[in-house]
Amino acid sequence: MNEEEDQESRPKSGIGEALQLGRSFLDLGWSVVELLSKAAARLLPQKHELLHHPKSGRDEDREMEGAAQMSRRERIGTLLVFGFFSIAMLGGVGFLFAYWSGTSNTQWLGGSLALFLCGTGITLVLWAHWLMTHKQAVEARHTVASTQLAEKAAAKAFCDGVHDVRRRRLLAWMGVSGAGLFGMMVLSLLRGLGISPDKTLYSRIWKSGQRLVTLDGKPLSLESLVPGSMATVFPEDQIGDERAQTVLIRVKENLLQLPAERATWAPSGYVAYSRVCTHAGCPVGEYEAEQSVLLCPCHQSTFDVLRAAAPTGGPAARPLPQLPLYAAADGTLRAGGGFTAPPGPGFWGIS
Amino acid sequence: MITETIARKASLAIDRRLRAAKFVRSALNHVFPDHWSFMLGEIALYSFMVLVVTGTYLALFFHASSEKVIYHGMYAPLDGQKVSVAYRSVLNICFNVPAGLLVRQMHHWAALIFLWAILAHMARIFLTAAYRKPRELNWLIGLTLLVLALVNGFFGYSMLDDLLSGTGLRIGYAILLSIPIAGPWLTFLFMGGTIPNPATLPRMFALHIFLVPALIAGLLGLHLFMIWRQLHTNYPGPKRTNTTIVGSRLWPSYTAKSLGLLLLVFGVIAALGGLFQIDPVWTYGPYDPASIMAGAQPDWYLGWVEGAIRLFPGINLRLGHWLVPELFFPAVLMPSLLFLALYSWPFVEKLFSLDKGDQNVLRMPYDQPVLTAGGVGLFTFLLVLLAAGGDDFLALAVDGSVIRIRTILRILVLVGPPCTAALAYVTCKGLKRRHAARARLRDDSSLSSEASPNVTTEPAVTDNMGQPLVLPLTEPSGLPGGD
Numbered sequence: 001m002n003e004e005e006d007q008e009s010r011p012k013s014g015i016g017e018a019l020q021l022g023r024s025f026l027d028l029g030w031s032v033v034e035l036l037s038k039a040a041a042r043l044l045p046q047k048h049e050l051l052h053h054p055k056s057g058r059d060e061d062r063e064m065e066g067a068a069q070m071s072r073r074e075r076i077g078t079l080l081v082f083g084f085f086s087i088a089m090l091g092g093v094g095f096l097f098a099y100w101s102g103t104s105n106t107q108w109l110g111g112s113l114a115l116f117l118c119g120t121g122i123t124l125v126l127w128a129h130w131l132m133t134h135k136q137a138v139e140a141r142h143t144v145a146s147t148q149l150a151e152k153a154a155a156k157a158f159c160d161g162v163h164d165v166r167r168r169r170l171l172a173w174m175g176v177s178g179a180g181l182f183g184m185m186v187l188s189l190l191r192g193l194g195i196s197p198d199k200t201l202y203s204r205i206w207k208s209g210q211r212l213v214t215l216d217g218k219p220l221s222l223e224s225l226v227p228g229s230m231a232t233v234f235p236e237d238q239i240g241d242e243r244a245q246t247v248l249i250r251v252k253e254n255l256l257q258l259p260a261e262r263a264t265w266a267p268s269g270y271v272a273y274s275r276v277c278t279h280a281g282c283p284v285g286e287y288e289a290e291q292s293v294l295l296c297p298c299h300q301s302t303f304d305v306l307r308a309a310a311p312t313g314g315p316a317a318r319p320l321p322q323l324p325l326y327a328a329a330d331g332t333l334r335a336g337g338g339f340t341a342p343p344g345p346g347f348w349g350i351s
Numbered sequence: 352m353i354t355e356t357i358a359r360k361a362s363l364a365i366d367r368r369l370r371a372a373k374f375v376r377s378a379l380n381h382v383f384p385d386h387w388s389f390m391l392g393e394i395a396l397y398s399f400m401v402l403v404v405t406g407t408y409l410a411l412f413f414h415a416s417s418e419k420v421i422y423h424g425m426y427a428p429l430d431g432q433k434v435s436v437a438y439r440s441v442l443n444i445c446f447n448v449p450a451g452l453l454v455r456q457m458h459h460w461a462a463l464i465f466l467w468a469i470l471a472h473m474a475r476i477f478l479t480a481a482y483r484k485p486r487e488l489n490w491l492i493g494l495t496l497l498v499l500a501l502v503n504g505f506f507g508y509s510m511l512d513d514l515l516s517g518t519g520l521r522i523g524y525a526i527l528l529s530i531p532i533a534g535p536w537l538t539f540l541f542m543g544g545t546i547p548n549p550a551t552l553p554r555m556f557a558l559h560i561f562l563v564p565a566l567i568a569g570l571l572g573l574h575l576f577m578i579w580r581q582l583h584t585n586y587p588g589p590k591r592t593n594t595t596i597v598g599s600r601l602w603p604s605y606t607a608k609s610l611g612l613l614l615l616v617f618g619v620i621a622a623l624g625g626l627f628q629i630d631p632v633w634t635y636g637p638y639d640p641a642s643i644m645a646g647a648q649p650d651w652y653l654g655w656v657e658g659a660i661r662l663f664p665g666i667n668l669r670l671g672h673w674l675v676p677e678l679f680f681p682a683v684l685m686p687s688l689l690f691l692a693l694y695s696w697p698f699v700e701k702l703f704s705l706d707k708g709d710q711n712v713l714r715m716p717y718d719q720p721v722l723t724a725g726g727v728g729l730f731t732f733l734l735v736l737l738a739a740g741g742d743d744f745l746a747l748a749v750d751g752s753v754i755r756i757r758t759i760l761r762i763l764v765l766v767g768p769p770c771t772a773a774l775a776y777v778t779c780k781g782l783k784r785r786h787a788a789r790a791r792l793r794d795d796s797s798l799s800s801e802a803s804p805n806v807t808t809e810p811a812v813t814d815n816m817g818q819p820l821v822l823p824l825t826e827p828s829g830l831p832g833g834d
Contacts, residue, residue: 099449099450104449104450106450106452106453106456106625107625107626108625109450109453109625110453110456110457110621110622110623110624110625110626111622111625111626113453113618113621113625114618114619114621114622114625114626115618116618117614117615117617117618117621118614118615118618118619118622119618120614121610121611121612121613121614121615121617121618122611122615123611124607124608124610124611124614125607125608125611125612125615127607127611128603128604128605128607128608128611132603132604132607133604134599134604135599135600136385136597136598136599137380137382137597137598137599137600137813137817138590138595138596138597138811138812138813139380139382139595139596139597139812139813139814139815139817140594140595140812140813140814140815141582141593141594141595141596141711142594142815143709144485144580144581144709190540191540193540193541193543193550194539194540194541194542194543194544194550195539195543195544196536196539197535197536197538197539200539200544200545201535201539201545215641232641240640240641241640242545242546242547242640242641243545245640245641275641279525279665279677279678280521280522280525280526280660280678281521281522281524281525282518282521282522282643282647283640283641283642283643285642285643286645297643297644297645297646297647298518298521298522298643298647299660299661300661300742300743300753300757301665311665313754314661314665315660315661315662315663315664315665315677315678315681316665316677317665317666317667317676317677318667344525344528344545345524345525345528345529345676345678346528346529346674346676346677346678347528347529347534347535347538347674347676348530348531348532348534348535348673348674348675349535349673349674350674351672
């Protein structure tokens with residue numbers, strides 16, 4: 001029986017109470033088995049009933065047969081129902097055991113709970129199938145609508161009420177102005193839900209002269225990267241910020257094909273772009289050095305690092321905003337200004 | 352015997368205070384059709400019950416706050432990491448609360464089954480034209496329930512603040528932001544600002560556990576009330592006319608079966624929740640602005656939107672110096688148009704139908720080839736989009752490049768639906784012909800033989816109290832179903 005397995009497979013908690021509990025479960029299990037076997041002996045269809053041929057001549061025979069069949073049906077049904085209910089009870093006992101034994105094993109809990117629920121569910125369905133008479137009902141259906149008389153009476157009740165009200169026009173004006181004012185009050189409250197997008201959303205994040213630092217706050221200089229490698233950098237004052245994250249890549253200088261006005265933005269082949277995808281805002285985290293391509297793992301948009309991060313594939317339509325760079329006298333990399341556009345996914349007013 | 356006395360006394364006591372006897376009698380005699388496809392909506396109802404129960408339990412342990420703390424808990428691999436309070440409370444539910452992981456997994460599985468059942472139920476309603484008069488309102492309510500379920504599903508898995516939910520939230524933010532004119536303000540008022548934002552999580556929590564479920568429960572009540580008032584439809588068949596309803600009475604066999612189904616739905620969800628891992632957030636790690644999960648995907652019911660986002664080409668539409676972002680078309684416009692079409696369909700169909708009366712007998716899918724073809728085409732469209740939502744996995748599976756797979760899917764999403772629709776149309780026409788021929792054959796044979804003897808054993812038509820109608824039922828002029 002399941003209880004026995006339960007008992008064997010579980011590590012003994014060492015507490016006498018738990019053992020006692022287990023033993024009483026075992027006893028319960030045995031009594032269920034006993035009951036089951038007794039029920040089976042009594043309820044299983046007798047041999048002569050099963051062998052009885054259903055089609056014999058006279059009406060009385062047929063009637064007798066009907067009665068016998070009914071009882072057979074009832075017996076089989078009872079047996080099935082009782083069997084599945086016992087399984088359900090085993091599940092219920094299993095759940096209680098799994099829960100109170102303290103290990104809280106998800107598989108045991110879920111399995112036994114499912115056993116209990118499915119067992120009782122099947123019991124009910126079997127009960128309906130075997131132990132209830134199924135009669136098909138045919139019922140008249142009336143039109144949903146009320147009678148015309150009732151409709152008219154309702155309309156009249158409403159209209160009578162309306163006619164009883166004096167100075168209806170004034171009431172309408174008051175209603176409209178009151179509702180309008182109330183609407184404005186509610187809308188005003190909604191304004192408190194968030195800041196205005198004007199400043200934040202249009203911000204280009206970087207300020208001129210800021211150093212490029214890593215997540216640990218280390219500033220980067222011209223010697224930090226070898227060509228073909230990349231780093232994630234932030235402005236000094238916004239380390240770890242989602243919208244400020246910037247990807248710094250060093251490429252071979254002679255390969256760069258930046259527009260003429262950006263020619264000076266890449267000292268020693270260092271280029272920096274916003275790391276937030278212009279499509280749906282995921283971090284453009286993957287750099288494929290052979291193709292000099294930045295790949296967004298969310299929707300597989302690709303951006304050409306050598307040509308100012310222009311989109312080359314996937315659903316993105318706008319290039320990643322570029323960050324102008326320059327090398328300070330001490331060799332540290334610094335921002336020459338803000339991003340070329342507000343970072344992140346596009347919106348109505350983005351320029 | 353004693354129980355009977357108590358029951359009688361109690362019911363009398365209730366009736367003397369509420370005048371319930373008439374209602375109870377008609378309720379117990381309420382007739383439900385026996386066809387299995389009427390159970391799909393019930394599955395949705397029962398999984399919603401599981402959602403409410405498990406969700407209430409989870410809400411007792413979940414803390415919707417994105418404040419950062421250092422994790423020190425049962426799950427050793429994340430020890431010492433910076434996580435949010437919300438993520439920590441989810442780990443606590445998974446590893447410390449007794450049966451917590453079971454309840455959480457059951458909640459997630461129940462949500463998947465809820466959406467599946469709603470869609471299957473809706474497909475049945477659509478393909479048998481059950482939305483016709485007088486049930487148009489219930490079609491609208493059902494669609495609204497679907498929208499609410501989709502939205503609440505998204506909120507549910509987005510508020511755990513793990514790396515996957517963070518990715519989903521980013522995309523949700525970008526979608527909201529892409530709406531022309533109102534997008535930026537709408538996004539900032541809903542999320543509190545750019546993401547990540549400490550205001551977002553508590554808001555999603557309030558919506559997820561209170562506002563949306565309350566709306567769902569209210570509309571569900573209305574949905575069921577209307578079905579109760581209008582009675583179910585019937586599939587075409589003997590004795591099933593526009594003025595009759597055929598099936599089993601609520602009491603007792605239908606009650607037993609329906610309760611059995613309820614317990615089975617609960618049981619299947621318990622088995623899934625206990626034995627099949629879902630959304631293991633501890634393996635994803637906490638949300639981190641600079642990290643991203645490769646292969647991130649939404650739950651299946653939003654996969655079609657994700658697929659549309661991936662397939663739609665990068666179009667940079669500029670109106671003067673205003674921008675309509677590329678995300679707007681697949682993620683806002685396409686779903687809006689789809690739902691608009693679904694919402695308006697019963698009323699559009701009415702323009703073309705001649706019969707303006709109540710329609711209580713269903714049309715079989717093969718009896719309405721155009722509608723079935725449309726449904727099959729739409730299904731194909733959504734299926735291709737769903738496949739496109741996992742195109743990176745598809746590419747891995749067939750060892751091809753994502754770009755090639757995407758090209759194939761772009762062609763398929765345009766060519767596939769018309770092809771399957773045409774196929775469905777031809778199949779329906781054939782089935783219709785065959786059924787007509789069979790009906791003719793049956794008519795001929797019944798003419799030659801005598802009236803079948805078992806007519807007398809068929810149940811008599813009753814009123815809504817289960818009493819036999821004295822007068823024989825006369826057929827009204829408006830005949831049901833087909834044309």
